[in-house]
Amino acid sequence: MSFNDPIEWWRHAVTYQVYVRSFADSDGDGIGDLPGITARLPYLRDLGVDALWITPFYTSPQHDHGYDVADYCDVDPLFGDLAAADALLERAHELGLKVIVDLVPNHTSDQHEWFRAALEAAPGSPERERYLFRAGRGVDGELPPNNWNSVFGGPAWTRVPDGECYLHLFDSTQPDLNWRNPEVGEMFEDVLTFWLDRGVDGFRVDVAHGLFKVESLRDQVRDEDEERRVSGASSTTGGSMVERTLRDDPMWDQPEVHDVYRRWHEILDKYDGDRMLVAEAWTQTPESMARFVRPDEMSQSFNFSWLLADWSAEEFAEVITGTFAALDPVGATPTWVLSNHDVVRHTTRYGGGAQGLARAKAATLTMLALPGSSYLYQGEELGLEQVEVEPEFRQDPAWFRTGAPGRDGCRVPVPWSGDAAPFGFGPGTGQPWIPQPAEWAGLHVEAQTADPESTLEFYRSALAVRRTFALTAGDDVELLDLGPDVLAFRRGPVTVVLNCGTTPVGLPDGEVLMASGPVDGTLPADTAVWLG
Numbered sequence: 001m002s003f004n005d006p007i008e009w010w011r012h013a014v015t016y017q018v019y020v021r022s023f024a025d026s027d028g029d030g031i032g033d034l035p036g037i038t039a040r041l042p043y044l045r046d047l048g049v050d051a052l053w054i055t056p057f058y059t060s061p062q063h064d065h066g067y068d069v070a071d072y073c074d075v076d077p078l079f080g081d082l083a084a085a086d087a088l089l090e091r092a093h094e095l096g097l098k099v100i101v102d103l104v105p106n107h108t109s110d111q112h113e114w115f116r117a118a119l120e121a122a123p124g125s126p127e128r129e130r131y132l133f134r135a136g137r138g139v140d141g142e143l144p145p146n147n148w149n150s151v152f153g154g155p156a157w158t159r160v161p162d163g164e165c166y167l168h169l170f171d172s173t174q175p176d177l178n179w180r181n182p183e184v185g186e187m188f189e190d191v192l193t194f195w196l197d198r199g200v201d202g203f204r205v206d207v208a209h210g211l212f213k214v215e216s217l218r219d220q221v222r223d224e225d226e227e228r229r230v231s232g233a234s235s236t237t238g239g240s241m242v243e244r245t246l247r248d249d250p251m252w253d254q255p256e257v258h259d260v261y262r263r264w265h266e267i268l269d270k271y272d273g274d275r276m277l278v279a280e281a282w283t284q285t286p287e288s289m290a291r292f293v294r295p296d297e298m299s300q301s302f303n304f305s306w307l308l309a310d311w312s313a314e315e316f317a318e319v320i321t322g323t324f325a326a327l328d329p330v331g332a333t334p335t336w337v338l339s340n341h342d343v344v345r346h347t348t349r350y351g352g353g354a355q356g357l358a359r360a361k362a363a364t365l366t367m368l369a370l371p372g373s374s375y376l377y378q379g380e381e382l383g384l385e386q387v388e389v390e391p392e393f394r395q396d397p398a399w400f401r402t403g404a405p406g407r408d409g410c411r412v413p414v415p416w417s418g419d420a421a422p423f424g425f426g427p428g429t430g431q432p433w434i435p436q437p438a439e440w441a442g443l444h445v446e447a448q449t450a451d452p453e454s455t456l457e458f459y460r461s462a463l464a465v466r467r468t469f470a471l472t473a474g475d476d477v478e479l480l481d482l483g484p485d486v487l488a489f490r491r492g493p494v495t496v497v498l499n500c501g502t503t504p505v506g507l508p509d510g511e512v513l514m515a516s517g518p519v520d521g522t523l524p525a526d527t528a529v530w531l532g
């Protein structure tokens, strides 16, 4: 369990994810924007994070809140303009914060000039070759070209008036690009250069595992088809070999994608200051995640395994050993994440209420002690829970395609101050795009600041204490056996103990550096501690 490469800033960074439309609104239209972020940068500096990742703010019809990009080299007027982006970068750098922006290379918006040209052009034209247009099946081409489904529900194909269909692994307003066409790669190299020249420190690469599809676009073999299961893959997890049955994924994680990241690595290398790439790749195994972070590819890949694990000391231990086992051979540093804009907030995943919050803080404290880089999602430092959003306010394309509630509940605008909504999210009384719960009056930044019992002050303290050892404690993690419901490990001088059971457990010797809840001699249930 170690990695020995020279220390670039991102290897040990804590990065705070800003969901742009829900962080801070400068102009009172109820939607967050770039000047809003800039005004709140001192808050992030004081929180103690090293970097921020900002979700897409480019020109977009906002069918998937910016993950449907119409112009990769401009700012949507909702969020500001290029001058506002430059001002944000300049202020962040003045404050010592790095800035990671989102790059969406798997698909464009249907309003991108390329897709509009493709619709106007004929089947077989060069314009259509930038996307994945195919004839439908069936007598009149009325059936989709294959059986793939959209991640957001329903078929992954939409038919255009001349009868051809185009592929969209997400919403029908997000047509997938044809990465086998060199024009596509050239376009994105220009986009990278455009933002690198403006001073961004890195890119979070959306759907990094999706760019290439199996060339034949063959059907996916599904469990319910009972035709074939792809099995036999195995992996070292928790020290033992376990059999895994993998999904057949002809649309994801194709080997060709790695050439793209090798080229991008070379582009970033031409710039100063350790610019970085972090993959959002929902791969099926830690081993496939590790392929994205080979030395000549990306810097990091989000490690979603903890986020997908249940509240269980055993599962958490498997996540840690599995992660190191996969990354060690490629020499990459791990990343850790518990919440983001696509998943139910971890307070709520762990049961909500007082227990959910206690567990969320305990998990966060445990994560922050591990070597590598951690990602926080806006609002988790306030202990916010997932919100039940009324149907009339839901905007997630998954909601429109399937009727499932979707992801809006973790995207409710951040409460900053005051007695009533918008809780300082924007000026005046203009309401945010999703209503904030009234009880957030007691949870906002102002209410929690300087209260030693608050979640916010817990995060501030934890990040401050982390700084005292993050760079010096080394990268070796030794798991300790303190009983079946306890996750315990030693990293250099720091011992970390997390009690996932229901009764208090005894603590090893050591001074309490930081605890996620009250500790006196023993460690209560749902609590974690750092001992020095």
Ligand code: TEU
Binding pocket: 064, 067, 068, 104, 151, 170, 206, 207, 280, 282, 341, 342, 343
């Ligand atoms: O998400 C990619 C993705 O695969 C997710 O949709 C994921 O499978 C799902 O949310 C798990 O719950 C990225 C962005 O993070 C997401 O917000 C976008 O909607 C999506 O890409 C399309 O660009």
